[in-house]
Amino acid sequence: DVKVTQSSRYLVKRTGEKVFLECVQDMDHENMFWYRQDPGLGLRLIYFSYDVKMKEKGDIPEGYSVSREKKERFSLILESASTNQTSMYLCASLGVPTSYEQYFGPGTRLTVT
Amino acid sequence: GDSVTQMEGPVTLSEEAFLTINCTYTATGYPSLFWYVQYPGEGLQLLLKATKADDKGSNKGFEATYRKETTSFHLEKGSVQVSDSAVYFCALLTQGAQKLVFGQGTRLTINP
Numbered sequence: 001d002v003k004v005t006q007s008s009r010y011l012v013k014r015t016g017e018k019v020f021l022e023c024v025q026d027m028d029h030e031n032m033f034w035y036r037q038d039p040g041l042g043l044r045l046i047y048f049s050y051d052v053k054m055k056e057k058g059d060i061p062e063g064y065s066v067s068r069e070k071k072e073r074f075s076l077i078l079e080s081a082s083t084n085q086t087s088m089y090l091c092a093s094l095g096v097p098t099s100y101e102q103y104f105g106p107g108t109r110l111t112v113t
Numbered sequence: 114g115d116s117v118t119q120m121e122g123p124v125t126l127s128e129e130a131f132l133t134i135n136c137t138y139t140a141t142g143y144p145s146l147f148w149y150v151q152y153p154g155e156g157l158q159l160l161l162k163a164t165k166a167d168d169k170g171s172n173k174g175f176e177a178t179y180r181k182e183t184t185s186f187h188l189e190k191g192s193v194q195v196s197d198s199a200v201y202f203c204a205l206l207t208q209g210a211q212k213l214v215f216g217q218g219t220r221l222t223i224n225p
Contacts, residue, residue, distance in 0.1 A: 004156075031211055042217035043157075043202065050211050090156055094212070102147075102204075102213055104156035
């Protein structure tokens with residue numbers, strides 16, 4: 001059974017803290033993604049990666065960075081967390097061109113106080 | 114650029130009602146089209162897909178037909194259940210693209 005896992009389901013951090021969100025997939029997919037989901041705004045793409053050490057900015061990269069040192073792992077980093085980064089964060093992977101199905105992790109609900 | 118437009122929600126129906134959630138798209142070439150569903154507290158999961166014009170995707174009683182002439186991929190179900198309450202996302206993937214383009218999502222609530 002294919003799986004995308006995220007390191008935490010719920011996370012509470014203080015303003016200014018450095019935050020790491022980890023995502024691991026076991027499908028040998030090339031492409032991985034980080035989204036945030038907010039009420040009324042749908043899914044917004046933060047960053048994606050199509051290969052190890054490669055990354056591309058999505059629609060809302062400001063305040064975030066990413067790391068992909070291994071194919072199966074894609075990390076989202078909030079360098080200095082702010083309250084407007086309180087959100088649900090979803091990781092996903094996509095096998096192109098072997099499969100066009102995008103698989104999602106369960107999400108991390110981050111609260112920054 | 115490529116885009117997906119879904120009917121705005123929320124949508125509230127009674128159990129056994131007929132469901133339609135509209136989805137239209139703008140894309141270059143011939144995209145693949147998808148419906149994803151997000152149940153409460155979970156990530157998104159693929160509900161159905163269609164990869165070429167006139168294809169019909171179906172799963173769990175849901176159907177959607179890829180209509181190139183109207184650039185649409187409307188989601189339908191003949192008789193909804195309370196367990197269908199979720200957020201539904203329409204999405205597309207253009208040939209050669211590395212990422213999906215999602216609609217805004219439609220929240221569906223089914224009352225018993």
